[in-house]
Amino acid sequence: MKNLLILFAFLGTLSLAACGGSDNNAMEEDTTATTETTEPAETTPPAMEEPGTIVDIASDNGNFTTLVAAVQAAELVETLKSNGPFTVFAPVDAAFEKLPAGTVAGLLNPESKEALTSILTYHVVSGEYTAKDVIDAINKNNGSFMIPTVQEGTLTATLENGKVVLTDKKGNKSTVVMTDVEASNGVIHAIDTVVMPG
Incomplete structure (x- = not known):
């Protein structure tokens, strides 16, 4: 019986770890998706300053x-x-x-x-x-x-x-x-x- 309880506890831990891992992967995928869909900001080259008189x-x-x-x-x-x-x-x-x-x-x-x-x-x-x-x-x-x-x-x-x-x-x-x-x-x-x- 004691061994059975230990087995259930071990399986429960594995189950939580699997869920946590799944959540982390989802966050990583979301981050990647965000990175891939975000277009880089356009940069305008600085205007050449005209010399003074x-x-x-x-x-x-x-x-x-x-x-x-x-x-x-x-x-x-x-x-x-x-x-x-x-x-x-x-x-x-x-x-x-x-x-x-x-x-x-x-x-x-x-x-x-x-x-x-x-x-x-x-x-x-x-x-x-x-x-x-x-x-x-x-x-x-x-x-x-x-x-x-x-x-x-x-x-x-x-x-x-x-x-x-x-x-x-x-x-x-x-x-x-x-x-x-x-x-x-x-x-x-x-x-x-x-x-x-x-």
Whole structure:
């Protein structure tokens, strides 16, 4: 009798285990079914952000703080934020530091606005010219390309040791040290010396 009770107890345990196993399988099947029928979420690739205007790019770059201050003093911000397109040969801060002591401070005074505007617009060209465009123009024009500026003067572009060099009306030279910084309304090329209109 005792053996019979033990047998019933053992069979009962097996029966519970079988039911539990069946329930677990059902849950697994449900999970699998859910996984199989759920469609993956669609992901949209992030939109390419359009670059800011020439003024925005220069303002965000720590190498052009003096240039940005000069553009603001000359009230050329709105002009350089307009549709353009423009090519700007932008002097880096170190370029302004090469000028005689007191020159920058003097140019930033309100009474020097006309002279400052003339200098700044001498660095701006109407139209967008990449580094390749400038180099191609130099090569097609026997090694020297005259670039008309917004100031109505000209810069002479040549190649020296593989780099584009700009020569101003006074014969001062400036080397392009960074090229093709794209803006929504043109392109910026950084130069290491401030060029003068005359």
